[in-house]
Amino acid sequence: SAVISQKPSRDICQRGTSLTIQCQVDSQVTMMFWYRQQPGQSLTLIATANQGSEATYESGFVIDKFPISRPNLTFSTLTVSNMSPEDSSIYLCSVGQGAHGAFFGQGTRLTVV
Amino acid sequence: AQSVTQLDSQVPVFEEAPVELRCNYSSSVSVYLFWYVQYPNQGLQLLLKYLSGSTLVKGINGFEAEFNKSQTSFHLRKPSVHISDTAEYFCAVVNTGFQKLVFGTGTRLLVSP
Numbered sequence: 001s002a003v004i005s006q007k008p009s010r011d012i013c014q015r016g017t018s019l020t021i022q023c024q025v026d027s028q029v030t031m032m033f034w035y036r037q038q039p040g041q042s043l044t045l046i047a048t049a050n051q052g053s054e055a056t057y058e059s060g061f062v063i064d065k066f067p068i069s070r071p072n073l074t075f076s077t078l079t080v081s082n083m084s085p086e087d088s089s090i091y092l093c094s095v096g097q098g099a100h101g102a103f104f105g106q107g108t109r110l111t112v113v
Numbered sequence: 114a115q116s117v118t119q120l121d122s123q124v125p126v127f128e129e130a131p132v133e134l135r136c137n138y139s140s141s142v143s144v145y146l147f148w149y150v151q152y153p154n155q156g157l158q159l160l161l162k163y164l165s166g167s168t169l170v171k172g173i174n175g176f177e178a179e180f181n182k183s184q185t186s187f188h189l190r191k192p193s194v195h196i197s198d199t200a201e202y203f204c205a206v207v208n209t210g211f212q213k214l215v216f217g218t219g220t221r222l223l224v225s226p
Contacts, residue, residue: 104156
């Protein structure tokens with residue numbers, strides 16, 4: 001298992017601004033994943049962050065809107081840029097896939113006003 | 114590609130009653146199956162997983178699930194629920210080769226006294 005610390009845990013932001021979410025893992029991992037959970041909905045994968053290369057974005061998500069950094073094997077950030085109320089969601093960082101399943105941070109609850 | 118269907122968006126149940134949360138999946142290849150729980154204002158926690166072998170798997174907090182390949186189902190059960198089991202439950206599937214989790218839309222379990 002892995003322990004994942006994510007911050008901030010929640011924030012209320014003005015539209016047009018940006019928010020950077022941090023994710024720290026207690027062990028070195030190759031891939032980190034960022035998910036969005038819109039109100040009352042399931043998790044949608046935004047992108048996969050690999051250390052030393054650009055993140056891989058899923059369909060419907062672009063780097064200009066959700067830039068990701070992965071400076072080392074235990075840390076990643078996700079920025080939500082030029083926010084609008086439609087960006088109000090829970091953003092989750094996770095590690096692990098495949099047979100081990102995924103481990104999640106506690107999430108960042110973002111409200112854009 | 115894989116997909117997951119959780120037919121019940123919400124399941125109300127009385128304390129100490131049994132419960133079953135349904136999950137059906139679709140895939141043309143072998144998969145791993147998971148159940149996650151999300152308590153209010155928290156991230157997701159792995160409840161149990163099916164990789165291979167015995168079709169009945171036991172997880173944390175008294176939950177168990179049965180894999181049925183012919184019905185492509187992985188229903189979650191608990192013989193006697195507690196108030197503290199009130200949470201959102203997500204079924205997830207991953208292709209054994211592709212490594213990306215696909216989540217269902219979730220089932221909200223509401224346990225009342």
